[in-house]
Amino acid sequence: MNIIEIENLSHYFADGTCGLENINLTIEEGTFVVIAGQNGSGKTTLLKHLNGLLLPTTGTVRLAGVPVSENLVKARQMVGMVFQDPDSQIVGETVCDDVAFGPENLCLDRSEVKRRVYRTLKVVGLLDFEDQKPHLLSGGEKRRLAIAGILAMEPKVLVFDEPFSSLDYPGVKQVLKQIISLHRSGHTILAAAHDLEKVIAHADRLVIMKDGKVVKDETPSQLLGELEAFGIREPCASRLGMEVQSWLN
Amino acid sequence: MIATKQLRMTVYASLLAALTAAGAYLAIPIGPVPIVLQSLFIFLSGLLLGSRWGVASVGVYLLAGALGLPVFAGGVGGIGRFAGPTGGYLLGFLPAVYVIGLITEKTRKRVVFDVFAMVCGSIIIYSCGVSWLKILTGMTLAKTMVVGMYPFILGDVLKIAAAVPIAKALRPVINP
Amino acid sequence: MAELSAFNFRPGSSVLHGLDVRFKLIFLVLISFTSLKAYTVALSVLTLVLVAALMHSGLSLKSILKTFRYVSVLLAFIFIARALSTPGSVVAEFKAISITREGIYYGAMICWRLVIVILTGLSFVLTTRPSEIKAAVEWTLNPFPFIPAKRIATMMSLMVRFLPVIIDQAKETADAQRARGIENRKNPVYRLGKLGIPLMRRTFERADKLAVAMEARCYSENRTDPVLSSGIMDWIALCGVVCLCLVIISA
Ligand SMILES: Nc1ncnc2c1ncn2[C@@H]1O[C@H](COP(=O)(O)OP(=O)(O)OP(=O)(O)O)[C@@H](O)[C@H]1O
Ligand SMILES: [Mg+2]
Numbered sequence: 001m002n003i004i005e006i007e008n009l010s011h012y013f014a015d016g017t018c019g020l021e022n023i024n025l026t027i028e029e030g031t032f033v034v035i036a037g038q039n040g041s042g043k044t045t046l047l048k049h050l051n052g053l054l055l056p057t058t059g060t061v062r063l064a065g066v067p068v069s070e071n072l073v074k075a076r077q078m079v080g081m082v083f084q085d086p087d088s089q090i091v092g093e094t095v096c097d098d099v100a101f102g103p104e105n106l107c108l109d110r111s112e113v114k115r116r117v118y119r120t121l122k123v124v125g126l127l128d129f130e131d132q133k134p135h136l137l138s139g140g141e142k143r144r145l146a147i148a149g150i151l152a153m154e155p156k157v158l159v160f161d162e163p164f165s166s167l168d169y170p171g172v173k174q175v176l177k178q179i180i181s182l183h184r185s186g187h188t189i190l191a192a193a194h195d196l197e198k199v200i201a202h203a204d205r206l207v208i209m210k211d212g213k214v215v216k217d218e219t220p221s222q223l224l225g226e227l228e229a230f231g232i233r234e235p236c237a238s239r240l241g242m243e244v245q246s247w248l249n
Numbered sequence: 250m251i252a253t254k255q256l257r258m259t260v261y262a263s264l265l266a267a268l269t270a271a272g273a274y275l276a277i278p279i280g281p282v283p284i285v286l287q288s289l290f291i292f293l294s295g296l297l298l299g300s301r302w303g304v305a306s307v308g309v310y311l312l313a314g315a316l317g318l319p320v321f322a323g324g325v326g327g328i329g330r331f332a333g334p335t336g337g338y339l340l341g342f343l344p345a346v347y348v349i350g351l352i353t354e355k356t357r358k359r360v361v362f363d364v365f366a367m368v369c370g371s372i373i374i375y376s377c378g379v380s381w382l383k384i385l386t387g388m389t390l391a392k393t394m395v396v397g398m399y400p401f402i403l404g405d406v407l408k409i410a411a412a413v414p415i416a417k418a419l420r421p422v423i424n425p
Numbered sequence: 426m427a428e429l430s431a432f433n434f435r436p437g438s439s440v441l442h443g444l445d446v447r448f449k450l451i452f453l454v455l456i457s458f459t460s461l462k463a464y465t466v467a468l469s470v471l472t473l474v475l476v477a478a479l480m481h482s483g484l485s486l487k488s489i490l491k492t493f494r495y496v497s498v499l500l501a502f503i504f505i506a507r508a509l510s511t512p513g514s515v516v517a518e519f520k521a522i523s524i525t526r527e528g529i530y531y532g533a534m535i536c537w538r539l540v541i542v543i544l545t546g547l548s549f550v551l552t553t554r555p556s557e558i559k560a561a562v563e564w565t566l567n568p569f570p571f572i573p574a575k576r577i578a579t580m581m582s583l584m585v586r587f588l589p590v591i592i593d594q595a596k597e598t599a600d601a602q603r604a605r606g607i608e609n610r611k612n613p614v615y616r617l618g619k620l621g622i623p624l625m626r627r628t629f630e631r632a633d634k635l636a637v638a639m640e641a642r643c644y645s646e647n648r649t650d651p652v653l654s655s656g657i658m659d660w661i662a663l664c665g666v667v668c669l670c671l672v673i674i675s676a
Contacts, residue, residue, distance in 0.1 A: 089638030317550035327546025411617030
């Protein structure tokens, strides 16, 4: 089933700049899609359309057949978005409070909120940090907390905007492991990145954007050789003619 | 504009409240009395957020402090702070920010009016602060002003002078 | 952030930890107001009760005294000002300055009362989770029309959450400017502006991102209510505190 269908999507910002131009994209449930492109190519703009943070100037975005603009709350619950800078999206004073924020917004029962908080903290492995202040977490832990905050709303699709920016090697591994296990458990994953090295070994599909347009959309192995033309660095292994290895090995 | 206006203002007011609280920890060491940034941010809350959201920002800060959330600098928080010698100044922030916000809303955001607004705000802060200090210590008004007002006036003049260009630089950021 | 966490909530299982926040808030108000009417005997009783309560909830006498390091300067100031400015029978005299017996007495009383208020606040803060405080605020403000209780609670937690972040950011900005020799600029207005503008700009940028992230998580003011529950202990404690206050006031 196609969980995301984007049809003739264009977006112009208030000041007239063109953010996206005539995008057509369908994504099947359970796939792991990487969206690559250089700075300013429109990745974030595209992702923000998936949960109605931005609305199309023309065209439509449908989630499981329903246009996003029809029910914004539903769309936001279905598509969880983890932003680039975890420090600006963690809301709660403690780890626990932060994860509870989303479910509370959905007016769930207190007991259900608690259940979800514990379950998601377990999934991301932060149960021991329950009462910790987010400010004191490491980079990788913060990113996992941001993921937990989204997971608690039980989304089907997870969108990661630059999931590895400013993370050290252990941090990258933590987050990558998390993303892969979420993919295994049946979530549809979209990740925006300009450095493919870390994710590409796990992706099913690679979408390349340039100047607000989708210019390539194939399986990663088909595209690896052509990346540099779009301002994206080709992974080392692939340059040397080897197969790209997962970062986890 | 992405987020709704109301949510954006709520977040602005909350983060400015945090900035005001942080201002108590920040000082620029000039002269005998270091210039503490707190009242600078009170002025700017009024100038940038206007009366309604300015009061919300400062009110939330004071309420959180009164209830003992860790937002006051230098040790003991809670209502003890309001009963202590600096309590009057803290309470004075609230009407001050309201008046500053009101004056900037009613006028056309010109430098003269900004300065006028902040002078009014300072007067309010000092009248609250000094009267409470006078009640607490039982000193004469003149003496209370010597300890509770004169040493800080120079700092306030400097802060008002600095707030004008800051407000000018940031107004476009808030109302794009 | 050592300076911020010093007077925070400390987990524990004392009686005070177990009491309902709303009751603790009532106690806070009752005791603070009663202390205004209290004199030596009553103040001693209150001090003993509070110190005992604090020690029972896990604070050592030493750390209680340490709390007063900063306040003691202010208390000393009030005391001296009172001692010097109250007319009455003179104890000691030095040129134009004279210390009076009444001054010393009133000064001591005022300072002692402030100590009581501070101790009460301290025992509240140390034994109450920030989330409970927020819940109590929401609960108290909820019945009032025109007061957006949920929004106020949200604003409070955002503020507490971002205070350490902003302090760190400010220090970083100040350090970066020091590294580039801003200390050579003597003009304080210039320096205030150079610190204030980037600090506020970054704060607003952060706020924009935060607002979007909150929207992505379906922020609404119609959200799950906090849970607060009171038990028999709360009512017993309430009786105790009310009796104590009545005795003190009528004495
Ligand atoms: N609110 C806005 N108003 C006007 N132009 C905007 C706005 N937001 C983004 N843009 C422009 O739209 C283009 C696409 O931005 P976008 O943030 O989607 O890029 P990106 O691919 O996510 O880049 P990065 O890798 O830097 O995150 C950029 O040229 C940017 O300047
Ligand atoms: Mg981006």
